[in-house]
Amino acid sequence: MTPDPIRLTSLAHGGGCGCKLSPAVLRQILATTPAAAAFPNLMVGAETSDDAAVWRLNDSQALVATTDFFTPVVDDPFDFGRIAATNAISDVYAMGATPILALALVGMPVDRLPIESIQAILAGGASVCAAAGIPVAGGHSIDSAEPIYGLVALGLAHPDKILTNRTAQAGDLLVLTKALGVGVLSAGFKQDRLAPGDYEALIATTTQLNRFGADLSDRAGVHAATDVTGFGLVGHTLEICRGSGLAADLFADAPAWVQGAQALAQAGVRTGASGRNWASYGEAVETPVGFAEWRRDLLCDPQTSGGLLIAVAPDCAETLVDQARAAGFGATRIVGRLRQGAPGVRILDQAA
Structure with missing residues (x-):
């Protein structure tokens, strides 16, 4: 007999963006974070809760950088990967930028989750990146207690057109x-x-x-x-x-x-x-x-x-x-x- 597939959501205490820290807790944590005012090319930092950081490269280009990851919101591994990747790339679009590159962030309970399921999560994310016209050019992985997946997403925009x-x-x-x-x-x-x-x-x-x-x-x-x-x-x-x-x-x-x-x-x-x-x-x-x-x-x-x-x-x-x-x-x-x-x-x- 083939064993029943593992429900991804059963391996996590929360799911999707619902597992973010609450706004109040996040404000407390960031309250003592030093401001980045000493970096004149940093156009957007953490001060106004924007979706991504923005670094001026030159007079016509600014680099938009963000990262987003979370635990499963659905059980299908491929769908989980697609949702997490779509969510991460959204922060680049929300700044008025065009994505150029992604890196995968992967934390998986390798002793509880089949390799095939992990492969499907990554394949789902890669399919979204392909649809956005960008490569998954690398990343980082750890063995974690809960399944976690997301992206570092990078984009480009004109410095005068950042939202x-x-x-x-x-x-x-x-x-x-x-x-x-x-x-x-x-x-x-x-x-x-x-x-x-x-x-x-x-x-x-x-x-x-x-x-x-x-x-x-x-x-x-x-x-x-x-x-x-x-x-x-x-x-x-x-x-x-x-x-x-x-x-x-x-x-x-x-x-x-x-x-x-x-x-x-x-x-x-x-x-x-x-x-x-x-x-x-x-x-x-x-x-x-x-x-x-x-x-x-x-x-x-x-x-x-x-x-x-x-x-x-x-x-x-x-x-x-x-x-x-x-x-x-x-x-x-x-x-x-x-x-x-x-x-x-x-x-x-x-x-x-």
Whole structure:
């Protein structure tokens, strides 16, 4: 008899971007990290929670460097590799850069996981890199207690075209290019509660490369961008607010939702990370009276390989939405706006 395949998710305490450190813990850890101001060619560091570091190479080129890795969010090894690689490369696109190279980061319990499964994880990641037009040129591996996979991703952009959290403007509208609910769906998957088609919807959104970001800075009215991952829509909106010194309104019903996510959330399915997220930044968020907890959870839901969150001038927002949809991001929506005020997020039941 062939033994039953090992469920990757059973080997990890968390999964995907839901296993990130909470925003509050991360801020405490980084509070004593020395600033990198002594390096004049470092254009973007850790100060404003941007998606990648940026180093000016010359007057026409800047190197964008990032790394991302996590434990399994699904059981299929090939799909896990694809999701992790798509998520890592997204940080390059979110800075307005074009990826050029990747290095693999691999930690595997080699005494518990078959070699064939590890090979499939790496093959999944390599397939995404090939789709992005870049090589996996090397990497590093260790024997670890839990399966861990991800990439170092490098990209190039013009120094004048880097997109960060710092340059959003009051009055900008916030455009989100993917549906929300990945964390809830991954929790439902672990509980065997996904309805027919839900898993396929989960895989489709988490393996869609955010290549729309590569030329974002050339699109009219775009001022800033990030991608929505482990801190949820609210958390990553708050990063833009803090980086740019602005406040934001989020329209609670505006985002698209991955198939099955709302039903699962209403049924009480949630991730531990959504609660940690709220505990970390809830004091900076204003919610409507009587706002249902499940709706709040969805807006704090950790996204693995989520969409781009783009700050764009209001007269250019609809055009940008149309461009994103034409590029294959059919779930693109206007989900909020930025305004003058102390950094913070106000959730509205409807656009006002």
